[in-house]
Amino acid sequence: MKTGENVILHLENITKKFGKVTAIDQVTLSVKAGERIVIIGPSGSGKSTLLRAVNILEEIDHGRIFFKGDPVGYTAIKGKQILDSPKNISRLRSKIGMVFQNFNLFPHMTVLANIMEGPVTVLKKTKNEAEKTARDMLKKVDLSDKWQVYPATLSGGQKQRVAIARALAMNPEIMLFDEPTSALDPELVGEVFNTILSLAKEGMTMIIVTHHMGFAREVADRVVFMEKGAMVAEAPPEKFFSACMENKRIADFIQNIL
Amino acid sequence: MVKQGVIHIHRSMGRVILYALLCLAFFPSLTTAAVSDPASVFSAANNFIAAGDYQKAIETLGAIPKPDPNTSGSDFVKSRIQTASLYHALKQTKKAQAACHDVLELFPDNKEARNFLIALKKEEIPFYILFFRDCTRFLPSLLKGAVLTLALTFLTMVISPLGGLFIALGRMSRFKSFAGLCWFIIWFFRGTPLLLQLFFIYYGLPALGITFSPFTAAIIGLSLNYSAYLGEIIRGGIESIGHGQMEAAKAIGMTYTQAMRRVIIPQTYKRLLPPIGNEFIALIKDTALVSTIAMVELMRSADQMFNTYFNVNVLIIAAMVYLAFTTVFTLVFERIEKKVGAYENR
Ligand SMILES: Nc1ncnc2c1ncn2[C@@H]1O[C@H](COP(=O)(O)OP(=O)(O)OP(=O)(O)O)[C@@H](O)[C@H]1O
Ligand SMILES: [Mg+2]
Numbered sequence: 001m002k003t004g005e006n007v008i009l010h011l012e013n014i015t016k017k018f019g020k021v022t023a024i025d026q027v028t029l030s031v032k033a034g035e036r037i038v039i040i041g042p043s044g045s046g047k048s049t050l051l052r053a054v055n056i057l058e059e060i061d062h063g064r065i066f067f068k069g070d071p072v073g074y075t076a077i078k079g080k081q082i083l084d085s086p087k088n089i090s091r092l093r094s095k096i097g098m099v100f101q102n103f104n105l106f107p108h109m110t111v112l113a114n115i116m117e118g119p120v121t122v123l124k125k126t127k128n129e130a131e132k133t134a135r136d137m138l139k140k141v142d143l144s145d146k147w148q149v150y151p152a153t154l155s156g157g158q159k160q161r162v163a164i165a166r167a168l169a170m171n172p173e174i175m176l177f178d179e180p181t182s183a184l185d186p187e188l189v190g191e192v193f194n195t196i197l198s199l200a201k202e203g204m205t206m207i208i209v210t211h212h213m214g215f216a217r218e219v220a221d222r223v224v225f226m227e228k229g230a231m232v233a234e235a236p237p238e239k240f241f242s243a244c245m246e247n248k249r250i251a252d253f254i255q256n257i258l
Numbered sequence: 259m260v261k262q263g264v265i266h267i268h269r270s271m272g273r274v275i276l277y278a279l280l281c282l283a284f285f286p287s288l289t290t291a292a293v294s295d296p297a298s299v300f301s302a303a304n305n306f307i308a309a310g311d312y313q314k315a316i317e318t319l320g321a322i323p324k325p326d327p328n329t330s331g332s333d334f335v336k337s338r339i340q341t342a343s344l345y346h347a348l349k350q351t352k353k354a355q356a357a358c359h360d361v362l363e364l365f366p367d368n369k370e371a372r373n374f375l376i377a378l379k380k381e382e383i384p385f386y387i388l389f390f391r392d393c394t395r396f397l398p399s400l401l402k403g404a405v406l407t408l409a410l411t412f413l414t415m416v417i418s419p420l421g422g423l424f425i426a427l428g429r430m431s432r433f434k435s436f437a438g439l440c441w442f443i444i445w446f447f448r449g450t451p452l453l454l455q456l457f458f459i460y461y462g463l464p465a466l467g468i469t470f471s472p473f474t475a476a477i478i479g480l481s482l483n484y485s486a487y488l489g490e491i492i493r494g495g496i497e498s499i500g501h502g503q504m505e506a507a508k509a510i511g512m513t514y515t516q517a518m519r520r521v522i523i524p525q526t527y528k529r530l531l532p533p534i535g536n537e538f539i540a541l542i543k544d545t546a547l548v549s550t551i552a553m554v555e556l557m558r559s560a561d562q563m564f565n566t567y568f569n570v571n572v573l574i575i576a577a578m579v580y581l582a583f584t585t586v587f588t589l590v591f592e593r594i595e596k597k598v599g600a601y602e603n604r
Binding site: 055057086087090091093094095096097098100102104105106107108117118121122123163166167170 | 500502503505506507508509510511512513514516520521524525
């Protein structure tokens with residue numbers, strides 16, 4: 001590992017193909033502790049696949065992934081990379097929080113049980129400990145009064161905040177957000193962004209995929225633009241939204257969104 | 259018509275018969291006058307009976323009067339009893355009873371009249387009382403068989419969902435040969451009759467040196483068959499749960515097994531209960547098939563008793579026991595469904 005001590009995640013030359021489609025094309029990216037990366041790019045440019053590759057929900061074809069300095073997810077045997085044991089992969093995932101576009105809450109569990117599930121089943125915490133954590137997390141996402149309802153009764157924005165609380169309850173080193181607001185009605189987008197912003201203030205490391213340029217500008221330390229699986233540009237937001245606009249494709253993309 | 263036919267065919271005999279019939283026609287009026295001659299009354303009545311005219315016979319017998327208290331009255335008794343039998347033959351139970359009572363009024367100890375009344379009373383018993391009697395008569399042995407039916411049902415109900423889950427997960431397994439084996443089990447046990455499977459296990463396997471008691475063979479056959487069916491149902495249920503659920507479970511660090519146990523399978527319960535309930539109701543009835551491998555369960559004991567007594571009520575009672583089982587089962591399952599499905603309505 002060549003980069004600095006405080007690097008949480010380092011992706012080195014990772015490539016992922018689906019048949020002929022190259023979903024991720026030799027991407028290299030480092031994320032330091034407390035850093036907020038926003039990934040933007042047109043549909044099909046590989047943003048989701050990149051996030052999923054980070055916690056091995058997608059198996060990459062080439063490249064290496066380092067987590068806090070250690071190579072993770074794959075072991076090299078006779079020059080070939082093979083997937084790590086399920087146990088090791090699960091352990092890695094428990095340290096990486098992921099928030100999905102469609103929330104994916106567990107519909108058969110109450111809000112509180114959703115948040116307690118990881119700590120109890122994966123971290124083997126006691127029910128009492130887990131419940132305390134869960135209530136703290138609910139407070140954090142401002143949903144303390146909803147602890148005993150089932151997800152079906154919540155609004156989209158509330159669901160996504162519960163999903164964030166569920167991920168946070170694992171005390172992750174880094175959070176991955178894959179278009180956390182794109183399944184929401186416009187008036188509910190704000191509450192989710194505010195939750196993410198308050199996490200940012202607390203110093204949480206995160207990678208966020210979003211189409212909201214205003215939010216990207218507000219939350220990001222660095223903005224990454226992806227196209228056809230490759231990282232085309234990467235810069236701090238002020239620089240990105242000025243200098244990178246000289247790149248016609250990026251300018252067109254942002255123009256289309258706004 | 260008949261008379262004409264007789265006359266035409268037996269020309270020589272015709273006149274004689276016609277004569278006899280005429281005599282018979284006038285006989286009652288003749289005998290009514292001859293009050294004091296019971297013998298002729300009885301013979302006249304017998305003639306009417308022989309001719310099939312029971313009504314006339316009854317009228318004739320009516321000529322025998324109530325006897326004086328100091329005479330034996332045997333003719334009177336005889337005439338009333340005969341009247342009663344004639345009414346009985348005419349299905350006029352009330353009048354038959356009245357005739358018997360006529361006798362008992364004068365001769366309260368008369369056995370014949372008494373027995374006749376008792377017999378008549380029995381015939382008067384409504385069908386539901388008789389059915390109830392049959393119930394008390396047949397139900398104990400039927401219930402003995404039903405205990406076995408329930409034992410077979412419950413054991414299979416415990417084993418087959420586990421077997422079904424195993425087969426379902428097996429079919430989705432990454433290990434191709436194991437998935438193939440599970441496919442084969444489903445293919446074989448859903449593709450052949452249960453009856454054949456039971457025969458094979460009980461009568462066929464001993465040829466290969468594997469012998470089972472009828473009960474073990476029945477449990478093995480039923481469980482394998484129902485595991486195969488439930489396996490496909492459970493697999494459908496698991497595959498109907500969105501892929502996002504597995505990913506979310508994995509994303510918080512769950513292993514495949516933990517995700518299945520805690521997240522995926524519990525969500526299939528509500529969807530699986532109705533089809534599994536249907537299978538179990540079919541199972542209650544399918545246990546009847548094990549009667550063919552020497553198990554005396556409900557169907558077999560009903561069959562045995564029906565062949566002994568030729569009483570249809572046996573079959574009706576057996577049907578009622580099966581219906582009681584399936585009804586209770588349906589109600590219980592509906593209850594469970596409501597409880598399990600609660601989170602989707604809250
Ligand atoms: N499971 C898969 N099988 C085959 N192809 C896939 C699969 N997942 C993604 N792809 C392809 O990989 C490419 C990148 O997809 P990805 O979902 O990462 O894009 P994206 O940038 O997240 O797009 P969007 O903005 O629409 O979410 C696309 O061409 C997509 O069709
Ligand atoms: Mg995407």
